[in-house]
Amino acid sequence: MPLYPSAPVDETSTKPTYRPELDVFRAVAILLVLVSHWFPATNSWLDLGGVGVTAFFVLSGFLITSVLRRAAPQATGTGKGRVAFSFFVRRVLRLLPAYYFALLLAWGLKLPYMQGAWQWFVLHGANIFLFRQQQWGEGMGHFWSLAVEEQFYLFWPAVILLLPRCWLGVGLTLLVVTGPLIRWWLLQRTGTTFALILTPACLDLFALGAGLSLVLEKRPLSTRFWLGVALFSVGLYCMLSANKFAAWFAFLGPSCMALAAAAGIALALTTASQPTRWLLRQPLLVTIGRLSYGLYLYHLFMPVILHRGLHHLGGLVAQGRYYQAFLAWETTGWAGAVMALMLLALALFSWQVIEQPFLRLQRFFPYGKAQTQALDKQ
Numbered sequence: 001m002p003l004y005p006s007a008p009v010d011e012t013s014t015k016p017t018y019r020p021e022l023d024v025f026r027a028v029a030i031l032l033v034l035v036s037h038w039f040p041a042t043n044s045w046l047d048l049g050g051v052g053v054t055a056f057f058v059l060s061g062f063l064i065t066s067v068l069r070r071a072a073p074q075a076t077g078t079g080k081g082r083v084a085f086s087f088f089v090r091r092v093l094r095l096l097p098a099y100y101f102a103l104l105l106a107w108g109l110k111l112p113y114m115q116g117a118w119q120w121f122v123l124h125g126a127n128i129f130l131f132r133q134q135q136w137g138e139g140m141g142h143f144w145s146l147a148v149e150e151q152f153y154l155f156w157p158a159v160i161l162l163l164p165r166c167w168l169g170v171g172l173t174l175l176v177v178t179g180p181l182i183r184w185w186l187l188q189r190t191g192t193t194f195a196l197i198l199t200p201a202c203l204d205l206f207a208l209g210a211g212l213s214l215v216l217e218k219r220p221l222s223t224r225f226w227l228g229v230a231l232f233s234v235g236l237y238c239m240l241s242a243n244k245f246a247a248w249f250a251f252l253g254p255s256c257m258a259l260a261a262a263a264g265i266a267l268a269l270t271t272a273s274q275p276t277r278w279l280l281r282q283p284l285l286v287t288i289g290r291l292s293y294g295l296y297l298y299h300l301f302m303p304v305i306l307h308r309g310l311h312h313l314g315g316l317v318a319q320g321r322y323y324q325a326f327l328a329w330e331t332t333g334w335a336g337a338v339m340a341l342m343l344l345a346l347a348l349f350s351w352q353v354i355e356q357p358f359l360r361l362q363r364f365f366p367y368g369k370a371q372t373q374a375l376d377k378q
Helices: 020-038 040-044 048-071 080-108 112-116 118-122 126-133 143-162 165-190 193-197 199-218 223-240 243-270 274-279 283-290 292-298 301-320 323-329 333-364 370-376
Strands: none
Touching: 020 040, 020 048, 020 243, 020 283, 020 292, 020 301, 020 333, 040 048, 048 080, 048 143, 048 199, 048 243, 080 112, 080 118, 080 143, 080 292, 080 301, 080 333, 112 118, 118 126, 126 143, 126 193, 143 165, 143 193, 143 199, 165 193, 165 199, 165 243, 193 199, 193 243, 199 243, 223 243, 283 292, 292 333, 301 323, 301 333
């Protein structure tokens, strides 16, 4: 049996069946994050990690909005309370087992933040804690984005289920437009770019993904249109990244990245190019995408484990004569390959032993439509 069996896909539809293209989108995002965090020198020309995290936020907004709209009482006849209950239970089963396993590993590694401030991470307030500390900390900095996602999940169902459908588009437009203003206000009030990891600073990124779900539901636009949006967004992002626009870049840059990510999702789902569709179905990329949650959870533990291992070996071999050479090796491509193998093994273990058993329990908490369940598993 294949590791990740795929559901049948309607090649002519953007309806919410399983779409392997979205897993390939995740694969690209997680690879950008890994390169950025393991080899920081690559960020000298582009914040690859920021691009990857923004892509995840946009995809979350797209998928969660699609799931909730198709599970809403108007679509399924199910009560709002039942829809919300099913949503939260399914999210808990998908995310929290592996999340708390990662925290257990962090505790075992004796990472300082986990030892001294574990409550913030257990209660999904890592972004607030890191904002207060003004430091990323060893091996725990990436938990800010996981906290933002969890905080988003807490209130977004109320927005989708309680806001009249005719007003949803207006509300999303307001969020997209005011998002840069919220970031500008936070930067002015706090005087630190750590304000950008607070949830209000990320709302327009989720809103762009949510808005994309509305657009594709009503009228999928042409590939040429989405390609134009992507090129415009990337061009504007590159222009703003110039030093003379640094003040604008901090609060407009994320919006440009998010718009490009939304266009990328649309292109992946609507392209008619056979070579592109072939690439977007490649089993290796699909597998990486399906493992992306585990890969993201554990990826910053790998440099810690490698560094500590090299530190120990360097002190033992030839009485420490080659200590510096051992430490220098951890910045090489070979070290990246070793970390990648360790991370892949851990992510596979997480998927098979921790994530999948809990995912199977989702069948006891249906929304009422099989199609919605398939999309929710994305």
